[in-house]
Amino acid sequence: MSWIFAHFDALRDSMRRLLQQPFATALNVAVFGIALALPCGFYIALDNVARFSRELTSEPQLSLFLTVNADASDVKAVEQRLTRHPAVLEFRFVDRSTALKDLKRASGMSDVLSELESNPLPHAFVVAGRSADPDLLEALRDEASRWPKVEHVQLDSEWARKLDAALKIGRMLVTLLGVLLSFALVAVTFNTIRLQILTRHDEIEVSKLIGATNHFIRRPFLYLGGLQGLLGGFGAWLIVAIAVRMLNHELASFGGLFGMSPSLGHMTLQQITVLMALAALIGWLGAWMSVSRHLWHMDPR
Amino acid sequence: MITVSHVSKRYPGGYEALRNVSLRVEPGEMVFVTGHSGAGKSTLLKLVGGIERPSSGSVVINGKNITSMGRASLPFLRRNFGFIFQDHKLLFDRSVYSNAALPLIISGFPRREIARRVRAALDKVGLLDRERARPVALSGGEQQRLCIARAIVNRPAILLADEPTGNLDAAYAAEIITMFKAFNQVGVTVVIATHDVAMIDELGARTVQLDHGAIAS
Ligand SMILES: Nc1ncnc2c1ncn2[C@@H]1O[C@H](COP(=O)(O)OP(=O)(O)OP(=O)(O)O)[C@@H](O)[C@H]1O
């Protein structure tokens, strides 16, 4: 039982120390909060872009164009292949003459188009895939473009795929930024804890002389670092939440003009948990390194 | 209980504070270590208490060779001793009570037990009514007694006292000597480093004299 009390004591002691120097604590927490809010903010932004692109491409589509000389039996053959294909959810046939009519109507270039001797447009199919998985759609595209009389298959979500690739790079950069800032925060904690250690040097020395284990001496500092990190993580979440709220407010008045209501998503509970845990871990690690280095110099040789 | 065999101690920097020192202290015995300033009295006590490591030779406590002990075991070894430091090593930002409680907190005693033992120890050295004071508010003799309270609060089997009567007038010193006598009478092994000849004469215990790091007598 007593070890629980010992931890509790160390935790209380750390809290007392944080409150004893409210200004220094606030500064440290701010440094943590701002440094962590940066990667978190970018991450959330990328998340939102990904979500929007998913919404826009929720119907995965392929456009399948036949050669101009394809006749009814060719159309029939392709139709049968599509019907049997497991990756195809549904499809719609677009007759070349219908397509031309549509084009004339839509483009306002009926004069020019009427001049043409023959219809330049091919027969086409609009195909809906069974899933939005880009790999699956790509496989379907590659396969369909090898079918007879199929001229060209276009993946309508190609831009989404490019965006996905860009997002992937973005995420990598954010991760890199996060890792670098984490190292910086470990270093920051190392130094703040070192100052704490120096002011408590006598206490550490005496404790060691009368039989304190390194574990015992480390404990309050680990709590101090961890607690500071935790508060910093909370600060980062607060900053991100406020930023998202403010942006949403702007978006609402902006979107209102176009009759839309776009809004950015907040951090999920899971993301917040991970953020807090990482922040606490960073503080803990910085403190551990700081105390261990100090203790190492104190042991008799 | 304590066996020091052929111990030498060379401090970083090359100064040889102890040279081939051997000493045996039986359980329940009281031994004085004397010698001029710089003779190596404090060094010898620190070696016995596991605070410094010998450069050569061995120190055996209760049948355990502490010379070959790992870093991780040293704290637990130190808890067996009550150590009174020459430079007190009191914490001046803590109360008398907290100073005396430190060894028990370190050993992980429950709060209730800590209160009981600290009060008993402070009572023994006559500081019970000063438990809320800061050490700065204590006289030199009172600070010395606080050191003793901290050393005995763990009820150690061995007391290592480094100049416990240093800088004290005869009356104060006599009080403290009486305390050590009492501890010894209830079976505590006591090793005292001192150059207070009056103290030795009064107690008439075994004396080991150090001279420039070697046993003289
Ligand atoms: N940590 C240290 N580093 C280097 N030299 C030291 C160290 N501690 C003690 N010495 C040297 O070792 C010698 C013995 O020191 P020690 O403190 O054991 O003497 P002492 O007998 O206790 O003296 P005093 O009566 O003045 O307390 C001294 O010359 C001292 O300068």
Ligand SMILES: [Mg+2]
């Ligand atoms: Mg000395």
